[in-house]
Amino acid sequence: MSERSIDVDLTRSSSGQFVRERIYKWLLFGCAALTVIVTGSIILTLAVDALTFFSKVSLTEFFTGTEWYATSDGGTFGVWPLVTSTLIITAVSAIVSVPTGVAAAVYLSEYASDRMRSVLKPSLEVLAGIPTVVYGYLALIYLTPALQWVGVPVSTFNLLSASIMVGIMIIPMVSSLSEDAMSSVPDSLRQAGYGMGATKFEVSTGIVIPAAVSGIFSSFILALSRAIGETMIVVMAAGLQPRMFNFSNPLDNLLSSGQPMTAAMVNAVTSDATGGSATYLSMFALGLTLFTITFAMNLASDFVAARYQEEYQ
Template structure:
């Protein structure tokens, strides 16, 4: 074979690799651009229809109103926001301690065999349909809480919040465990070399070193809880109530309507297109989108601020 043919083959090989790399580059760029396009499209669509709503309802009254009764054209979003915050806070109270403890066990204490069984089993919870969680909250959890002596109504935010907390446990535990597992073993060995126990190394070395990932899991879990729909619709009720500052348990033990539940009600009601009740779901959706978007930005800022880089 002549040297000219060898040079030609080499050039063809290099040109082929360059063409493939360019193809991969544009395919991946297209996927990334598609996700941005979808996000922007959702925001723009919500904003356009929300503007139509705010032409019929005063924006200040919507954002500061303490009553929500769509059938009487009373649209104050604060009762929906407070109910959403109640569900989020209570569910976080359930999910964060359990999820973090599970992550510490899987990362620091569990054997390889135990981890291979427990972690997939825990993550199965994330694959259960939320309608099943709502059914369990309504049919089983509420009666159990009543038998425990709590004065709950049939539809109440406490049962819904507990079940939402159970649902987001896998998100907290999985992301936190991944962050803890990424901590170099040299840091653990340094702690053991100083005479620390496994618990002291776990809480004093591993958790601080992976705090950015742990906080990110918390904020992502908050965003998931804020956007939950079926559980709060089935178990929480559809009665919008303003937060009672003097007796917050009055809201927790009774029915309440979150932002997502109000959107479901607007869709499933007899409201016709063009009415304020119909367009209210877009205004609520834009408010909910803004809250979750802000929380995701906060998660990215915390991750960037406290990220530890190891060589």
């Protein structure tokens, strides 16, 4: 007897339902397309004004210069002092946030009871919702005097306080995303580890973390992208003095003031520079440079997540 394939349509075929489904489809498509249009519009706006800036300032001066001195009628526009300050803040904030965030994620995923998790995880979400201006105020008024009190010779405005506070700010992002990645690891892997005589700590560090490494690394990149683009904390706590990285005394870079790219952008738009001047247009060149850096980091995150992602049946 020959077999026949039977196609069964389980959806309702009324004309009204068909019209509504088409409307839903195009409405959802419009929402998805809107994100692409907004992103493309931002890139286009930055690129157009950045090209105007580079018609006034050479690419060589901008990308190889080691001095940034912007005035209302011109100045020197070497981006490296701003880039180095940005990278210092990003690196130190990673030292603060990554170990703390992963440790918190391991506790929430592997050690905390359901009751404790129901208290701690919402608390982390509240921490993520605190306005960044509050973090900047805490860094300037409390953290910097505390560092001076314990003997750290920081200036009133310094990169160390700003870096620590940025690191504290992105801890919830690291811990929440890492905990989600660890929770997605099948319990069968944990049970196999326990069956081999492993302790909970050995299972957490030797099985769960390696199995969730793609999600954990993605949380690192997203958090650091957030740190690179942070504005209010660095404006309030880091200062507005562009400084090139001091290779002879690296620690001095943390203890003294600096000006990251975001702070320079704020300074450009709030200064006395007129629209169309090189100082005003530098905001768009810095924005495009910042966008390129974060875009490259997100591409690296996607690559690592795809490369090391574990698939479970």
